[in-house]
Amino acid sequence: xxxxxxxxxxxxxxxxxxxxxxxxxxxxxxxxxxxxxxxxxxxxxxxxxxxxxxxxxxxxxxxxxxxxxxxxxxxxxxxxxxxxxxxxxxxxxxxxxxxxxxxxxxxxxxxxxxxxxxxxxxxxxxxxxxxxxxxxxxxxxxxxxxxxxxxxxxxxxxxxxxxxxxxxxxxxxxxxxxxxxxxxxxxxxxxxxxxxxxxxxxxxxxxxxxxxxxxxxxxxxxxxxxxxxxxxxxxxxxxxxx
Numbered sequence: 646x647x648x649x650x651x652x653x654x655x656x657x658x659x660x661x662x663x664x665x666x667x668x669x670x671x672x673x674x675x676x677x678x679x680x681x682x683x684x685x686x687x688x689x690x691x692x693x694x695x696x697x698x699x700x701x702x703x704x705x706x707x708x709x710x711x712x713x714x715x716x717x718x719x720x721x722x723x724x725x726x727x728x729x730x731x732x733x734x735x736x737x738x739x740x741x742x743x744x745x746x747x748x749x750x751x752x753x754x755x756x757x758x759x760x761x762x763x764x765x766x767x768x769x770x771x772x773x774x775x776x777x778x779x780x781x782x783x784x785x786x787x788x789x790x791x792x793x794x795x796x797x798x799x800x801x802x803x804x805x806x807x808x809x810x811x812x813x814x815x816x817x818x819x820x821x822x823x824x825x826x827x828x829x830x831x832x833x834x835x836x837x838x839x840x841x842x843x844x845x846x847x848x849x850x851x852x853x854x855x856x857x858x859x860x861x862x863x864x865x866x867x868x869x870x871x872x873x874x875x876x877x878x879x880x881x882x883x884x885x886x887x
Contacts, residue, residue, distance in 0.1 A: 817845045 684692075 814845055817848070
């Protein structure tokens with residue numbers, strides 16, 4: 646059994662299009678669009694005039710409706726006023742009675758109000774003075790409290806420093822006494838406090854000297870390094886220039 650032949654013949658698309666011939670037009674062409682029916686200028690003017698007439702008729706209709714609405718409102722008002730004449734008179738009489746009673750009470754209350762206003766002003770002034778005094782007192786108390794807290798903190802720091810120094814001295818004295826006992830057990834105990842204090846002071850001074858010497862040595866080393874670096878840099882420049 647041989648293989649199936651799947652080959653397809655090549656068809657040139659351009660040759661096929663020529664063989665088919667010109668394609669039929671689908672839908673309106675450009676020429677049809679250009680030759681479409683158009684209205685004349687006179688027809689356009691007629692349409693615009695008809696639109697204007699329609700708007701005028703609507704405006705006239707709205708005006709008529711407004712006039713009718715106004716007439717109906719006037720009629721309803723007249724009916725409401727004719728029905729409420731009796732209670733309106735009663736209300737007017739009550740208002741007059743209230744005015745008379747208010748005038749009589751206002752004359753008596755004016756005298757009372759003048760006296761009460763003067764009392765109120767006096768009380769107001771007293772309250773203002775009391776508030777000012779309270780503010781001053783609170784301000785002074787706050788300042789005094791801050792000053793006391795600062796002084797207490799300073800005293801506490803000083804006490805701490807003293808306690809640290811004393812503890813360091815005691816530790817040093819104990820260590821010195823232990824060393825002496827180990828090295829010289831047969832010696833008699835001398836005044837340990839005076840000797841230990843003097844030794845402690847000498848050791849503190851020796852430590853200070855050592856620190857000072859170390860700082861000087863480090864400064865000298867840094868200066869020497871700078872000088873060496875400067876000399877090398879100057880030599881390189883001379884070589885480049887030459």
